Amino acid sequence: MFYEDETTADALQADHEAKLDADVQQAEREAAARRSQAHEDAGYCAHLSAVGYLPTPVYEEQRGVRPGQLRRTGGCGTVFASDEAWYAALNEAELNPVKRTGRPGTTPIRQADNAEPGGNA
Structure with missing residues (x-):
């Protein structure tokens, strides 16, 4: 969009600079x-996902988690005291490395048919 007091060169320069900024952010x-x-x-562990407290846990990783706490899913099982503690660990995972000990993801306590997981199939 051009304004009356704007030259084509000014508008194109602004568009070009905006594209460069987006390229830098993407990189x-x-x-x-x-x-x-x-x-x-x-x-x-990069601490990319976590589960919090629920009165009736949905995932194995939620067992033993108290209100306000989060447990890392996907490997290390670290329990964080708060959202803020988890975000700090997430943002600084490389500074305080924690070895991954488990498999990625969460483990449902019950399957869709309400059967206990891990049955003989």
Whole structure:
């Protein structure tokens, strides 16, 4: 969109600069993703997901979690005292590495048919 007092060159320059800014932001995000993946590939937890307290747990990882706490899913099982503690660990996973000990994801307590998981199939 052009304004009456704006030259074509000014408008194109602003558009070009906006595209460059987006490219820089995308490159930064891709670099962060590569660092996180390398951290996990080395066997360390990046603390990317967690589950919180529920009165009736849905996942095995929620058992023993108290109100306000979060437990890391996907490998290390670390219990965080609060959302803030989890976010701090998430943002600084490379500074305080924790070895991954389990499989990725969560373990449902019950299957869709309400049968206990791990039955003989």
